[in-house]
Amino acid sequence: MLALVGGGSAVLVAAGLAGAFVLFRPLISPDDFDGPGTDPVVVEIAPGASAGEIAETLVRAEVVASARSFVGAVERRGVTNNLRPGRYKMRKRMASAMALDLLLSPKSRIRRRVTVPEGLRANETVARLAKGSGLPAAELARLVAAPARLGLPPYAKGAAEGFLFPATYEIEPTTRPLDLLKASVRRFKRAATRLDLEAGASRQRLTPRDVVVIASIVQAEGGHVADYPKIARVIYNRLASRAKLEMDSTVMYGLGKHGIVASHAEIKRDTPYNTYMHPGLPPGPICNPGEAALRAALSPAKGDWYWFVTVDPARRITRFTSKESEFVKFREELHKRLGQH
Secondary structure (H helix, E strand, C coil), X not given: CEEEECCCEEEECCCCCCCCCCCCCECCCCCCCCCCCCCEEEEEECCCCCHHHHHHHHHHCCCCCCHHHHHHHXXXXXXHHHCCCEEEEEECCCCHHHHHHHHXXXXXXXXXXXXXXXXXXHHHHHHHHHHHHCCXXXXXXXXXXXXXXXXXXXXXCCCCCCCCCCXXXXXXXXXXXXXXXXHHHHHHHHHHHHHCHHHHHHHCCCCHHHHHHHHHXXXXXXXXXXXXXXXXXXXXXXXXXXXXXXXXXXXXXXXXXXXXXXXXXXXXXXXXXXXXXXXXCCCCCCCCCCXXXXXXXXXXXXXXXXXXXXXXCCCCEEEEECCHHHHHHHHHHHHHHHCCC
């Protein structure tokens, strides 16, 4: 039989033998658990937390048995300054030394990630970042509306639209709204450097801002990356002939709406972004383009296309032509699909 005795040992009595012997084994310390733990649990370590405060957090989460055992493990390893804030995948009832191993392992750290897709407008980017990061949307929106601290390139002319780069961002507990938006602008600048945007714009006899504006239209109008260089070429051809761009996406942006098919009534609404009324490029980007759209704006396809029509908006099937008769036919195909007359 196995019995506990007051001396702090487990006593094993072997019966049926000529004599009896006692096997002593020290009990597990009441200050610490033994082994790698049981049920998984996520623990969040606050920024600036001391080893003692981290220990108390682990005790409350039932990860370690006592703060003393965890602090002792930290001190023995000499890693007080290596503990970082964040969310960690851990287990309940762990030995303090094993809990410390997890806090020191990058694989245990859970980073919040937020992905911003191509083609979102600045206000939509703010909403996506706020939802994915947990940061206050009002503060993000305020910084975007007055972006002097974001590190925008000079050719952005003090406006964030078009320069909040679509990418996946990792959010740390110490990340502030300003940090996140500055990271987004830095990602734009890295893409611009890879593409040699300023020199490429000069070769096209455009400003870097013009290229971003064109890329934003390409992004908004294009359904498939393969079409982007062709859409860019249509824009270039129309600019070269000094014709109006007549892009529905810019009309909709000016009206605060979405879509690539504007109604007759919408086309007649005068805004600075109505490219049916105003020649040349609109006054600024209409969304935040990705790298593929920027590349297309810098290197348009070769061709004499003057029109394109997305004849199937659901599948984003686009037809290109240099003949007005074909353009009319494509447009009728679109209207028929949409039930318009």
